[in-house]
Amino acid sequence: xxxxxxxxxxxxxxxxxxxxxxxxxxxxxxxxxxxxxxxxxxxxxxxxxxxxxxxxxxxxxxxxxxxxxxxxxxxxxxxxxxxxxxxxxxxxxxxxxxxxxxxxxxxxxxxxxxxxxxxxxxxxxxxxxxxxxxxxxxxxxxxxxxxxxxxxxxxxxxxxxxxxxxxxxxxxxxxxxxxxxxxxxxxxxxxxxxxxxxxxxxxxxxxxxxxxxxxxxxxxxxxxxxxxxxxxxxxxxxxxxxxxxxxxxxxxxxxxxxxxxxxxxxxxxxxxxxxxxxxxxxxxxxxxxxxxxxxxxxxxxxxxxxxxxxxxxxxxxxxxxxxxxxxxxxxxxxxxxxxxxxxxxxxxxxxxxxxxxxxxxxxxxxxxxxxxxxxxxxxxxxxxxxxxxxxxxxxxxxxxxxxxxxxxxxxxxxxxxxxxxxxxxxxxxxxxxxxxxxxxxxxxxxxxxxxxxxxxxxxxxxxxxxxxxxxxxxxxxxxxxxxxxxxxxxxxxxxxxxxxxxxxxxxxxxxxxxxxxxxxxxxxxxxxxxxxxxxxxxxxxxxxxxxxxxxxxxxxx
Numbered sequence: 153x154x155x156x157x158x159x160x161x162x163x164x165x166x167x168x169x170x171x172x173x174x175x176x177x178x179x180x181x182x183x184x185x186x187x188x189x190x191x192x193x194x195x196x197x198x199x200x201x202x203x204x205x206x207x208x209x210x211x212x213x214x215x216x217x218x219x220x221x222x223x224x225x226x227x228x229x230x231x232x233x234x235x236x237x238x239x240x241x242x243x244x245x246x247x248x249x250x251x252x253x254x255x256x257x258x259x260x261x262x263x264x265x266x267x268x269x270x271x272x273x274x275x276x277x278x279x280x281x282x283x284x285x286x287x288x289x290x291x292x293x294x295x296x297x298x299x300x301x302x303x304x305x306x307x308x309x310x311x312x313x314x315x316x317x318x319x320x321x322x323x324x325x326x327x328x329x330x331x332x333x334x335x336x337x338x339x340x341x342x343x344x345x346x347x348x349x350x351x352x353x354x355x356x357x358x359x360x361x362x363x364x365x366x367x368x369x370x371x372x373x374x375x376x377x378x379x380x381x382x383x384x385x386x387x388x389x390x391x392x393x394x395x396x397x398x399x400x401x402x403x404x405x406x407x408x409x410x411x412x413x414x415x416x417x418x419x420x421x422x423x424x425x426x427x428x429x430x431x432x433x434x435x436x437x438x439x440x441x442x443x444x445x446x447x448x449x450x451x452x453x454x455x456x457x458x459x460x461x462x463x464x465x466x467x468x469x470x471x472x473x474x475x476x477x478x479x480x481x482x483x484x485x486x487x488x489x490x491x492x493x494x495x496x497x498x499x500x501x502x503x504x505x506x507x508x509x510x511x512x513x514x515x516x517x518x519x520x521x522x523x524x525x526x527x528x529x530x531x532x533x534x535x536x537x538x539x540x541x542x543x544x545x546x547x548x549x550x551x552x553x554x555x556x557x558x559x560x561x562x563x564x565x566x567x568x569x570x571x572x573x574x575x576x577x578x579x580x581x582x583x584x585x586x587x588x589x590x591x592x593x594x595x596x597x598x599x600x601x602x603x604x605x606x607x608x609x610x611x612x613x614x615x616x617x618x619x620x621x622x623x624x625x626x627x628x629x630x631x632x633x634x635x636x637x638x639x640x641x642x643x644x645x646x647x648x649x650x651x652x653x654x655x656x657x658x659x660x661x662x663x664x665x666x667x668x669x670x671x672x673x674x675x676x677x678x679x680x681x682x683x684x685x686x687x688x689x690x691x692x693x694x695x696x697x698x699x700x701x702x703x704x705x706x707x708x709x
Contacts, residue, residue, distance in 0.1 A: 155182035159300050160225040161553055161638045163665040175225050176462045183276045184234045185223040186283070187266070189299070191241040192219050194263035196330035198248045213323040215244055216330070217313065220306035221476045225639040226439070227458040230478035235272060242268045261334050286337070293668035294342035295333050297643065300666070301349045302329055304644030307457070308356045308605060310476070314394055317363035325352045343674065350651030353644040357608035361523075364605075368393060369423035370524040371602060376420045377433040378586075379514025381409055386503045387435055387449055389413040389442070390456030391603055392475055393422065398493045399454070400428040408503050411435040411451075413442070414459060415579050418602035421520025433514065438552035438582040446471075450510075452503035454496075455479075458639065459579070470506060472499050517585050519600040523609040527616065529595065534620070536593025537630065543571040545631045546694075547610055549601075550580040550645070551638030557661040558583065561636055563687040565589065565598075569695070573597050575613075578604035580636040607645045611652060626653050632694050633657040634684070637664070650679055660684035 158168035160175065172178060177185075195212050202209075219237050222228045245264065254260070262282045269275035286292040309322055329349060336342055365371075386408055388396050396419055400410060410431045412419050417434045419425050436445040439459030446453060447466045455477040463471050463479065474485040474494065488494050526533075536542040546568065548561060565574060565584035573592055574584065581600055589597045601609040618626045635646065635657055643664075649657060656679075663672065663683045675681040684690055 154179040157182050158296070158665040159303075159640060161551070161662060161664070162555065166662050166665045168665055176229065178231070180272070180276065181229060181231050181234065183279070184231055184238065184272070187275070187279050188219050188234055188238050188241065189223060190263045190279075190283070191238055191245065191266060192216050193330050193334050194261070194266065195241060195245045195248065196327035197261060197264055197334055198245060198252060198254065199324075199327040200331040201254070202248065202252050209320070209323065209327075212244055212248065212327070213318075213320070214313065215241060216323075216326055217306045217310040218476060220303045220326075221310045221457075222478075224303050224307060224458055224641065226460050227476050228478040229460070229462070230480050230484075231272075232480075233478045233484075238275075239268050242266065263334055288337075288339075289668045290339050290670045291337060291342065293666055293671040294339060294346060296666035297346055297647075297664075297671070298329060298342065298349055299333060300640040300643040301346075301353065301647045302326060302644075304639075304641035305349070305353055305356050307641055308360045308644070311392065311605060312356070312360045312363040314392070314475075315363035315367050317359055317366075319355070319359050322352055322356050322359065346647065347651055349644070350647035350649075353648035354608070354611065354651060356644075357605075357611070357648060360605055361608045364393060364422070365522075365524075368397070368425055371418065371421035371520040371522040371606075372423065372426075373518060373520040373525060374421045374426065375516040375518055376412075376417060377514055377516055378435070379433060380411070380435060380509040380512045381432060382511045383407065383409055383508050384503045384506060385409040385411060385449070385451035385508035386499065387411045387413050387446070387451060387453045388416050388419075388456065389439070389454065389460075390458065390475075390477060391415050391605055392456035393419055393425065395454070395456040395474060395494065397425060399496050399499070400425065400431060402493070402496050403430060403500060403503075404428060406500065406504070408500065409508065413453075414439045414582075415603045415605075416456075417517070418519045418600070418606065421522070421602070434517070435509070438579045440552065440554040448509065451506050451508045452499055454485075454499055470502060472502070515586055517600075518596055518598065519602065521596075521599040521601050521609075522606060523601070523612045523616075526599070526601075526609065526613045530616075530620065532593070533595060536595055539593065541571060541593030542573055542595065543569070543630065544694075545573050545575050545629075547575045547631060547633045547635065548580060548584070549575070549577045549604070549607055549610060550636040550642050551604065552579045552582050552636065553638045553661070555661055558636065560661060560684060560687055561634075562587070564634065564690065567687050567691055568597075570597075573599060575599050575601065575610055575631070577601040577607045577610055578636075578642070583636075604641050604645065607648075611648060614654070615652070627655050634690070635659050636661065650675075654679075656680035656682075658682055658684050658690060 162174045412434045413436050443464045453471045455473045471482050561583040
């Protein structure tokens with residue numbers, strides 16, 4: 153076995169990738185990422201040991217967020233970048249040791265003692281000899297759930313801190329939980345930590361929502377054009393709204409059309425972004441189609457975060473990365489220095505040297521239904537529910553992916569009764585957001601709250617509806633959950649939903665490979681989590697539960 157990775161939904165044979173990642177991750181990169189994670193655990197162990205002393209924490213906080221984010225599936229494929237993070241992390245860790253005056257005479261876990269080597273292969277070899285894998289498969293499973301949830305949490309926290317929103321309580325929880333991945337061996341305590349991770353998942357999603365809306369305004373519903381115009385162009389993928397904003401400012405008046413891709417689609421709904429007239433549309437669909445779609449673009453391409461796959465040679469020299477994203481051979485645009493903006497001039501020059509896409513007609517797709525908009529529509533939504541025009545909401549949020557089994561979500565959406573509304577966020581929407589399935593009671597039947605980063609809107613909407621209706625249980629709402637997952641940000645969203653008490657979530661297209669049989673039973677018994685079957689079977693099951701609607705309707709005003 154040259155590597156082992158089971159963190160994403162496409163883990164080989166629903167077990168794990170052992171020779172190379174389905175995502176394209178090499179064994180060397182996989183092992184370097186494992187080293188980086190253990191370096192982070194060592195830092196967090198020392199930070200927790202030092203308590204709330206900010207003098208030792210701020211640099212460690214930022215490093216932890218960036219490092220965990222960099223190891224999420226399809227973010228960074230550049231071994232050198234991960235290697236450099238390991239070196240930086242060991243430096244931070246050893247500096248904390250000095251400041252805490254920690255005795256290092258064999259009394260600390262190996263994560264606090266690992267050394268850096270200029271010989272990368274030797275460092276990996278030495279690491280594999282000392283790497284500690286729990287023998288108990290349930291302990292290992294619970295620690296995987298926590299780690300992958302923390303990766304998603306770190307991604308959201310990183311987005312927030314880029315926008316100036318820093319919460320030391322969230323940061324200290326990240327460190328405390330990472331430290332517990334070293335020290336805790338009791339399954340009961342790990343189950344409690346799983347739920348605590350969900351609690352902080354809600355907090356970090358709220359933090360990011362505040363950061364985004366304070367900088368760019370509350371999203372408003374918009375119809376986004378999916379066609380293209382002739383002329384120089386830049387396609388922006390990933391999730392980082394500040395990168396897009398700074399690029400829009402630097403290209404204003406330069407004759408360059410800016411398109412969004414994938415999870416950047418919801419950017420069109422933010423007032424401070426939509427005011428730029430050269431932000432003209434969305435190109436392409438979900439992340440896994442990018443190789444074929446990008447080959448047609450003929451412009452410059454910027455990846456700000458995940459979801460990145462190995463570029464085709466036809467456009468590789470036109471592709472740039474920034475932030476936590478990285479790919480060997482692609483120009484990486486450096487981070488900001490101080491209060492200055494990123495310098496996108498090399499990207500802009502490339503765009504001006506390329507012809508850009510041909511003119512092509514497209515459809516319009518709706519987005520921008522964040523919680524502020526949904527609250528404004530509350531009376532109309534409740535009226536439609538009371539009149540029977542809307543009988544049920546189905547949360548179909550999460551991730552898209554390559555597997556053919558994901559056609560289930562398209563089939564499911566097509567077969568939904570006309571009195572059912574889909575609530576969505578994330579790239580899962582590309583399975584059904586252009587089906588043209590119409591309205592219900594004047595409400596679009598696909599309500600897109602935004603990126604996976606915006607899943608908070610769906611959670612807070614459910615909480616507010618529960619309050620408005622005077623219900624004592626969030627599960628009495630006429631809402632069911634059919635979630636598609638792919639990577640680790642989806643894990644923290646799932647844990648957040650469980651913390652909020654939401655039950656009977658369907659999760660697909662397959663259940664996570666990192667769930668042991670016993671842990672899966674716990675999730676099933678306590679929360680009713682189940683996998684998907686067929687669209688027909690699942691719809692029949694959902695619509696046999698008419699008691700859900702019956703309990704709610706008499707309480708409506």
